[in-house]
Amino acid sequence: xxxxxxxxxxxxxxxxxxxxxxxxxxxxxxxxxxxxxxxxxxxxxxxxxxxxxxxxxxxxxxxxxxxxxxxxxxxxxxxxxxxxxxxxxxxxxxxxxxxxxxxxxxxxxxxxxxxxxxxxxxxxxxxxxxxxxxxxxxxxxxxxxxxxxxxxxxxxxxxxxxxxxxxxxxxxxxxxxxxxxxxxxxxxxxxxxxxxxxxxxxxxxxxxxxxxxxxxxxxxxxxxxxxxxxxxxxxxxxxxxxxxxxxxxxxxxxxxxxxxxxxxxxxxxxxxxxxxxxxxxxxxxxxxxxxxxxxxxxxxxxxxxxxxxxxxxxxxxxxxxxxxxxxxxxxxxxxxxxxxxxxxxxxxxxxxxxxxxxxxxxxxxxxxxxxxxxxxxxxxxxxxxxxxxxxxxxxxxxxxxxxxxxxxxxxxxxxxxxxxxxxxxxxxxxxxxxxxxxxxxxxxxxxxxxxxxxxxxxxxxxxxxxxxx
Amino acid sequence: xxxxxxxxxxxxxxxxxxxxxxxxxxxxxxxxxxxxxxxxxxxxxxxxxxxxxxxxxxxxxxxxxxxxxxxxxxxxxxxxxxxxxxxxxxxxxxxxxxxxxxxxxxxxxxxxxxxxxxxxxxxxxxxxxxxxxxxxxxxxxxxxxxxxxxxxxxxxxxxxxxxxxxxxxxxxxxxxxxxxxxxxxxxxxxxxxxxxxxxxxxxxxxxxxxxxxxxxxxxxxxxxxxxxxxxxxxxxxxxxxxxxxxxxxx
Ligand SMILES: Nc1ncnc2c1ncn2[C@@H]1O[C@H](COP(=O)(O)OP(=O)(O)OP(=O)(O)O)[C@@H](O)[C@H]1O
Ligand SMILES: [Mg+2]
Numbered sequence: 001x002x003x004x005x006x007x008x009x010x011x012x013x014x015x016x017x018x019x020x021x022x023x024x025x026x027x028x029x030x031x032x033x034x035x036x037x038x039x040x041x042x043x044x045x046x047x048x049x050x051x052x053x054x055x056x057x058x059x060x061x062x063x064x065x066x067x068x069x070x071x072x073x074x075x076x077x078x079x080x081x082x083x084x085x086x087x088x089x090x091x092x093x094x095x096x097x098x099x100x101x102x103x104x105x106x107x108x109x110x111x112x113x114x115x116x117x118x119x120x121x122x123x124x125x126x127x128x129x130x131x132x133x134x135x136x137x138x139x140x141x142x143x144x145x146x147x148x149x150x151x152x153x154x155x156x157x158x159x160x161x162x163x164x165x166x167x168x169x170x171x172x173x174x175x176x177x178x179x180x181x182x183x184x185x186x187x188x189x190x191x192x193x194x195x196x197x198x199x200x201x202x203x204x205x206x207x208x209x210x211x212x213x214x215x216x217x218x219x220x221x222x223x224x225x226x227x228x229x230x231x232x233x234x235x236x237x238x239x240x241x242x243x244x245x246x247x248x249x250x251x252x253x254x255x256x257x258x259x260x261x262x263x264x265x266x267x268x269x270x271x272x273x274x275x276x277x278x279x280x281x282x283x284x285x286x287x288x289x290x291x292x293x294x295x296x297x298x299x300x301x302x303x304x305x306x307x308x309x310x311x312x313x314x315x316x317x318x319x320x321x322x323x324x325x326x327x328x329x330x331x332x333x334x335x336x337x338x339x340x341x342x343x344x345x346x347x348x349x350x351x352x353x354x355x356x357x358x359x360x361x362x363x364x365x366x367x368x369x370x371x372x373x374x375x376x377x378x379x380x381x382x383x384x385x386x387x388x389x390x391x392x393x394x395x396x397x398x399x400x401x402x403x404x405x406x407x408x409x410x411x412x413x414x415x416x417x418x419x420x421x422x423x424x425x426x427x428x429x430x431x432x433x434x435x436x437x438x439x440x441x442x443x444x445x446x447x448x449x450x451x452x453x454x455x456x457x458x459x460x461x462x463x464x465x466x467x468x469x
Numbered sequence: 470x471x472x473x474x475x476x477x478x479x480x481x482x483x484x485x486x487x488x489x490x491x492x493x494x495x496x497x498x499x500x501x502x503x504x505x506x507x508x509x510x511x512x513x514x515x516x517x518x519x520x521x522x523x524x525x526x527x528x529x530x531x532x533x534x535x536x537x538x539x540x541x542x543x544x545x546x547x548x549x550x551x552x553x554x555x556x557x558x559x560x561x562x563x564x565x566x567x568x569x570x571x572x573x574x575x576x577x578x579x580x581x582x583x584x585x586x587x588x589x590x591x592x593x594x595x596x597x598x599x600x601x602x603x604x605x606x607x608x609x610x611x612x613x614x615x616x617x618x619x620x621x622x623x624x625x626x627x628x629x630x631x632x633x634x635x636x637x638x639x640x641x642x643x644x645x646x647x648x649x650x651x652x653x654x655x656x657x658x659x660x661x662x663x664x665x666x667x668x669x670x671x672x673x674x675x676x677x678x679x680x681x682x683x684x685x686x687x688x689x690x691x692x693x694x695x696x697x698x699x700x701x702x703x704x705x706x707x708x709x710x711x712x713x714x715x716x717x718x719x
Contacts, residue, residue, distance in 0.1 A: 246489075307571025388522075395557040398517050399627060400545035400569035400578070409570070413610075 002381055009065050010047050015116045016071050017156060023073045024159055027128045039155035046149035052186025054141040056334045056390035057303040057392035058365040064247045064273050069189035073159065076101045078109040082285055093426035095207065096121065102182055103190040103220070104160050112163075119172055124195055127163035134165055142225045142281070150249050154223040158193035160223075164206070166231070168199035169375040171186060175205035175235075175424065180220070182246070187217035194224040198232040198260075205235040205424065210248055210271075217245040224252045228260040230284065235423065238266035239431070240274055244299060247273040265422060266302055269432060269438050270297040282316035282344075283307070293322040294418040296438050297330035298358075304333040309351075311344040311374075320351040323418050325411055325439075334366040336381065342373040351381040356414055358407075411439050443455040470495050470666055471516075471635055475557035476527035478508075478515050484525065485511045487691035493635065497664045500677055500702060501670045504710050509670045510554050512688070513637045518544045531635070543569075546578035548600050548634030552641045554670075559611040564623075567611050568593065568630050575631065584684040596629040600656050604634035629660060636660075637668045642676040645674035654679030674706040687713055 017024070017040055025033050033238055049056040080101060084173055098121055099106045105123030107113070112122030112130055120131070128135055146153035164176050180192060198204055210220070228234045234254075242248055246270055255264050280289040295303040303326075309318045318338065326332050334353040355364045368381035388410050396406035415435050422428035471493040476653040477488040484576065485508045489504070493499055501509055505544050515522055516529060517601060536544055559567070561656055573583040584592070593607060600622055612620050615705035621641050628636050669680060677685070677699055685702045687695040689710070695701060705712070 314473065387558075389559075391557045392559050393551065394517075394541065396518050396567070396571075397541035397560065397561075398545055398551050399567070400542050400575040400629065401567075401571050401572060402542050403540065404543075405570065407566075409562050410559070413559065416561050 004209075007080060009069070010044075012068075013071075013153070013157070014044065019075045020071075021023065024157060027125060029128070029132065029136070029137065029381075032128070032139065036156050037146050039152045039397075042152035043156055044144055046147070046152060047148050047150075048153075055306060055335060058272075059275060059333070061247075061273075064217075064219060067187065067217065068204070069217075070184065071157075071187040071189055072102065076104040076106055078106065081298060092174070093424070093430065095175045097179065097326075098162060100160075100162060100178065100192060102181045103158075103180075105162060105191045105295065106387055108428070117170050117172070118167040119170060120126075120163070121176060122163050123160055124163040124193055125160040127195070131163070131165065134197055135195070137180075138225060138227050139195055140225075142227070142255045142279075143223045143251065144253070144279075148251075148264075148277075148393060150221055151223055151251055152288045154191045154221050154251070158191040161193040161195070163194070164196045164204070165203050166198045166202040166232075169201045170199070171203040173203070175207055175427075177209065178209040179209045179211065180222070180348065181211055182216070182218045182220065184216055184218065189219040192222040194222070196224065196234070198226075198228045198234055200229045200231055202229065202232045203235075204211065204233075205237075205429065207237045207239065207369075209239045209241075210250070211241055219249075220246040221249045221404070222251060224250075226252065226254045226262075228254065228256045228262055229379060230257045231259045232257070233261045234263070236262065236264040236423070237427065238264070238276070240266070240271050240276070241434075242269040242271040244270070244272045244301060245322050246271055249275045251277040252279070254278070254280040254289065256280060256282050256284070256287045256289060259286040260284065261288050263290040263423075264292065264379055264422040265290075266293040266305070266420065267418070267435075268293070268297070271303070271435060273302045275306070276467075277308075279308045280310065280318065282318065283313065285313045285315040287316045288312045289316075289318045290421075291318070291322075292325075292418050293324075294415055294419055294435070295324040295326075295332065295416065296435065297324070297332060297362075299325035299330065300328070301329070301330045302332070304335075306333075306335045307310060307351075308337045309339070309349065311340040311347045311349060311377075313341075314343060314345045314347070314374075315345065317348040318350070320349075321418065322353045323355070324353075324364065325356045325358065325414065326364060326370040327358035329359075329361045331362065332364040332366075334364070334368075336368045338370050338379060338381070340372040340374050340377050340379065344374045345376040347374060347379070348375040349377070349379045351379075353383045354414075355385045355413065357385060358388070372415075408436075408439055415439070417437060470532060471668075472528075472530040473516075475714040476509060476512075476515070476529060479523045479525055480511070480521060485522075485691055486515070489527070489688075489693060491686070491693065492505045493668060494662075495634075495666055497680045497684065498661070498667045498680060499667065500680075500682035500685045500699075501668060501693075501704060502672065502685065502690055502702060507688050508691045509688050510639055512672060513545075513551055513554075513639045516544075516637060517541065517549060521691050541632065542574070543578065545631075545633075546575045548665075549632060550627060550628050550633030550636040551634065552621075552638035554639040554643075556612050556615075556620040556624055558613045558615075562611050564607040564609060564611055565593070568607075568627065570626075572630060575587070592630065596626055599629065600626050602626055602654050618646060618649050621645055622649060622653060625656050629656060632665075634665050635648075635668070636665070637670070639670045640672065641669070642671050642673060650676065651679060657695075659675050673703045677702050689713055689717070 042375035473491040476489040
């Protein structure tokens with residue numbers, strides 16, 4: 001481990017790369033080694049994005065880059081018991097759960113597990129050696145870093161993360177839950193890399209949680225690549241509940257093949273600086289992508305959702321819906337971009353972003369954008385920014401419901417749209433609960449996990465029972 | 470029960486209510502009539518507590534309490550109910566939840582425990598039946614996609630659930646078909662008690678055949694210019710507001 005006091009974080013990273021390249025790239029095959037090199041050169045050229053970069057105009061990373069971070073190149077000791085740190089349980093929600101601690105896959109020394117049905121879950125670093133063909137075919141193939149400094153940085157430096165492989169014709173019944181935890185004694189910068197591969201006719205539900213269990217500053221830069229083979233279905237959830245000092249960059253690249261289906265739902269409950277980038281490429285006809293998001297930010301939190309949907313072939317559909325509530329000095333960005341390529345006839349693409357600003361200090365910059373080169377398409381986009389409906393507030397209060405609870409009811413009703421789309425009942429109920437708690441100001445990151453924690457959950461005495469009857 | 474003294478109210482620097490005096494006693498039914506835009510809804514909203522108005526002067530007392538000092542929800546809990554001329558649609562908030570929350574918050578204000586769920590549901594069923602409200606309607610979001618008439622019926626349903634001391638019904642009759650009008654009027658009559666009161670705002674004498682008022686007021690240009698018995702409504706129906714204007718000009 002090395003501490004780098006940095007005036008210039010880019011120089012520090014350069015030094016770190018050169019000093020540690022041997023350990024960083026120890027298990028690389030020649031292609032990946034080459035990729036690393038190329039990515040590093042790209043990062044050197046681009047650096048961290050600043051606000052002069054169009055897509056970063058309203059997300060100022062410099063506010064989290066003016067300090068020193070620790071890098072680490074040795075794995076976490078495998079005897080660390082993730083269960084001691086943290087437990088993640090949802091009543092009635094049976095999952096296969098894996099933990100990534102400070103960027104390292106952790107599983108009591110067992111780095112790759114192959115289940116009876118052929119499903120493989122494990123460390124990406126271990127997969128480099130154990131599954132060279134799969135890695136060769138998919139790793140680094142989707143996350144394009146050429147104009148993306150952070151993806152380049154990740155590709156240059158990432159050492160581990162989660163590897164999931166669902167073979168052809170395998171329907172994984174139990175959802176896989178992947179928890180990324182930060183627990184460092186120092187402020188740290190982490191490059192996390194995941195690779196998820198679904199063969200043909202397969203199905204996977206993946207719940208990706210990002211949590212902090214300490215109060216240090218952290219900068220976590222994640223790149224996840226998802227390959228969804230023909231006729232397969234990925235149900236993807238992203239839950240983010242981080243401390244206010246944390247920076248979370250979450251880049252997800254989805255490659256969606258013929259008749260395949262992606263449903264991705266990102267719920268951001270807390271975090272200092274969150275930037276989610278989703279790139280969905282509809283690569284085979286008949287494929288479909290649902291990209292949904294909900295963000296509830298307050299204090300000085302910042303949330304940025306960048307969604308790029310690439311309709312590359314005819315007869316695909318996509319549906320994007322993001323909703324957010326911002327309070328206090330919180331700020332948000334939504335950038336939705338739908339690209340319909342020349343041949344992508346009979347495309348059906350929908351995009352929407354709705355925001356509620358609770359305080360007059362909260363800001364949102366929302367930009368839906370369509371880029372269409374085909375002529376037979378159905379596309380629509382829209383964005384709204386508003387306050388809570390004053391008439392609705394008066395109506396609720398005029399029946400005796402307090403100001404606070406009326407506000408809550410309206411905010412909850414607004415958010416429920418997205419929560420209701422969660423198809424797993426247990427998970428939906430749990431997230432529904434978390435959203436209520438968050439809106440009531442009762443959810444802290446001390447809840448440890450966005451899903452649950454080892455502490456007994458306090459029964460919240462709702463004087464509103466918002467459960468649907 | 471309700472005493473309004475010389476109430477003067479403006480919005481956007483325009484004086485809408487220009488000295489209202491009104492006294493409503495327990496057990497009474499008052500009707501307020503008057504041309505469009507004279508301030509009937511404004512008066513109702515000010516009593517209920519909408520905060521977009523400037524109160525220029527006067528006072529509003531409700532059972533001895535100064536209403537103008539109370540927030541909206543406390544006025545409701547004190548027993549004021551406003552049946553909206555234009556009920557608001559609130560997508561995502563279910564009727565059932567809404568009513569249960571409202572009822573229990575009012576109970577809490579009065580120091581009562583929340584109503585047990587089964588009792589609450591039974592009460593809902595009873596009131597729905599009384600007003601011939603379709604079962605489905607209460608499973609939906611508040612007023613969302615309700616027809617004009619359904620919305621008005623829903624106002625009366627809420628009133629029936631909350632059992633206010635003073636209900637102000639702002640044009641609850643407009644948009645109702647004949648049958649619905651009878652049902653609504655019948656509902657109101659069944660809720661009448663010696664200790665509660667109603668103020669019904671309407672343009673149509675017809676409603677007053679069903680809900681028979683003790684006193685009829687004519688609101689004109691921000692002032693109550695005539696008050697009388699139910700015959701006043703008949704006379705208005707016959708002669709129109711020109712007749713009032715002519716009277717004022719003299
Ligand atoms: N928000 C507002 N801004 C400006 N003027 C307003 C506002 N609300 C009401 N007014 C004006 O106040 C006056 C009284 O309106 P009000 O709704 O009280 O009339 P009303 O007697 O209920 O009429 P109607 O019979 O048509 O329902 C009208 O001239 C209306 O235009
Ligand atoms: Mg009116």
